[in-house]
Amino acid sequence: MECLPIKTCEELDAWCPDDQLDGRVCSVPIVKRKEKPKGTPKTLLCHDMCGGYLTDKFVQGADDPSPYRFFHWQNIDSFIYFSHYFVTIPPVSWINAAHKHGVKVFGTFITEWDDGKVRCHKVIETEESFKRAANKLVEITKYYQFDGWLINIENVVEKDKVENLCQFVGYLTSQLHQAIPGSEVIWYDSVLNTGELKWQNELNSKNCMFFDACDGIFLNYNWKDETLHNSLKLAREKGRDMDVYVGIDVFGRGCLGGGGFNTVEALSAIRRFNMSAAIFAQGWVWETQGKDKFHENENRFWSLLDCLLPSHEITSLPLSTSFCQGFGKKYSLRGEVISEGPWYNLSLQDTQPTCTNSQFLRHQMQFQPHIDLCTDDPFMGGACLELGARLSIDGQPLLFRLFDTDIRLPEGDLIVSFTCKMSETTTCDVFLQLEVKESSGSNAVWILREEKITHTPQNMTVFTPTGEVSKEIPSATVAATNGWVTRYFKIKTKAGLVLKSISFGLQSSSSLDRQTVKIGHLQIIPKRDLQSLATNNSIEQVKFEDCKMEGCRVTWHCPLESAVSYYNVYSTAEENKTLLGQCKISCFYTDAKHKGNLSIEPVFYSVIQGKTVCA
Secondary structure: EEEEEEEOHHHHHHOOOOOOOOOOOOOOOOOOOOOOOOOOOOOOEEEEHHHHOOOOEOOOOOOOOOOOOOOOOOOOEEEEEEEOEEEEEOOOOOOOHHHHOOOEEEEEEEEEEEHHHHHHHHHOHHHHHHHHHHHHHHHHHHHHHEEEEEEEEEEOOEEEEHHHHHHHHHHHHHHHHHHOOOEEEEOOOEEOOOOOOOOOOOOOOHHHHHHOOOEEOOOOOOHHHHHHHHHHHHHHHOOOHHHEEEEOOOOOOOOOOOOOHHHHHHHHHHOOOOOEEEEEOOOHHHHHHHHHHHHHHHHHHHHHHHHHHHOEEEEEEEEEEEEOOEEEEEEEEEEEEEEEEEEEOOHOOOOOOOOHHHHHHOOOOOOOOEEEEEOOOOOOOOOOEEEEEOOOOOOOOEEEEEEEEEEEEEEEEEEEEEEEEEOOOOOOOOEEEOOOOOOOOEEEEEEEEEOOOOOOOOOOEEOOOOOOOOOOOOOOOOEEEHHEEEEEEEEEOOOOOOEEEEEEEEEOOOOOEEEEEEEEEEEEEEEOOOOOOOOOOOOOEEEEEOOOOOEEEEEOOOEEEEEEEEEEEEEOOOOOOEEEEEEOEEEEEEOHHHOEEEEEEEEEEEEOEEEEEEO
16 A cells, blocks of 8 residues: 555545545654743754655555665654645655654645646635635545645746635635644745745745745745845744744755755854754755665764754653664564564654764764664664763763653652663673652652662662562563563652653773673553553454455454554464564555465554563
8 A cells, every 4th residue: 555645636626535444544643742942943854855755655664675764853843745746645654753753744735837837726716616625635634644734836826816825825724723733834935925936035025925824934945144134023023933944955956055964054044043944855865875874874964953953852651662763674573583674664663862972072082982773683673772882991881861851750650671682792781870850859860770889879769670560570680582681670759750861871890892782672651551461462353355456455453452553464374474564553455365364463562571561
């Protein structure tokens, strides 16, 4: 099954929701973020990747050895999936991944060139026609569960139809707000109040009628300080200075600094005016810098912008992550390799760290500490984290901060676990550090480690692995497959505590050698939310249905579907099970030859000692 755009007015008019379970529909509600202080500029990322709808269009993933993905979600507020088709509906995998990190996703409504002009005028011909089109866009947004639209009209508009165009934008915005709280419509700086197509590179009297009708404007890229000043002045008069997104083209077409790794020059100029930014075509890294070095170059690109991008914190529990980015060289489940070979499915992307290697810039060391993604030895999914450094022999620990958080901890028992793996040459100790703010306003540090330490500073509490955490956890340290070890801790929390950060630490008193530790899984779960699924995780009511286009459609029921992260679907036709793929909902499309020879197994958000539990 594929996620596809709408190419014509006739297709848009004919669109209607599917009355069956649809894998193209987002299944991940958007995570609520903590609001930034008033006057904090926003950052919008506009995807533009080789025309769009590459292997990301496949609902059940693809065998892609070098896929494009995004994982710096903490740095952005909203994400536009862009293509040059008439109505670009974001692929479900992008919506799922973005929503998991609290980021809004917008589709694109675009008309351009001569054929686009014809479509544009069909839409805005009459009040009836533009309301019909807007209502369809609202239906599509609501059905696929994304968050809004970029309206990009890049063709001349007949002068007597400009008012209809503006009313179309305003009507779409109001109807979308009614249907989907928090949704947005963004106008691209293109057509003027005269109908002329002329990019202004600023908010001014010629384009502000469209700005007034919606939630924001995405400015073209050829601005300068004077036009930023003009835009800010007019937006402030309207009380909407954060709703002007100043465009940056990472390909550098007419943009200050020339784009690329020098995108920081343009963003710095924008932030000097404390204005919001729209970063366009960030796929430049993947398209031009070599797919084999994508991860390294992507981290470099965002690290250069890091100080200019307000980071968003994790704000809620449960937190459970394997750090998988939704791709891999192989697929693993609790340390066991289930399937060899490349795979790509952004719907399986797990919660990504909010902190990066930028934290180590202050360290003047021959071997810089690093947090890297390791795809050679995943514990869950396609990757784990690798922490590396040369440690001090004086016993001073080195911290690797992974998450900035603002989580109000519930009163009662908190279950914390982490899964790690040491190499044969690793001699250091690994521990988890939680920074907690108490109701009195003072800060405390909780250290979760294998052994107690002899000296404990006044504000530090040390926890060792706890036996009998719950009936699902009879022992404190559990060896998993292939050298992975999981440590469990139970912490009794009181009212008023707020978790502020999560870090791992490495400590050694005997070795100057470079030390590396792999982190395969981390979870923090209120004990009261744990519910054993050991006797209730079976799949029920499996049904097979022949499909003309897709072979065979399989549906089923899981009693605790709300606890399922995704499903693994296996073929049992051979002696050994073969993984066919994954899906986020209880619906899978496969070849008819697998009919009656399938095994469906849920993968739950939280896993304790190989047994499945849910929050």
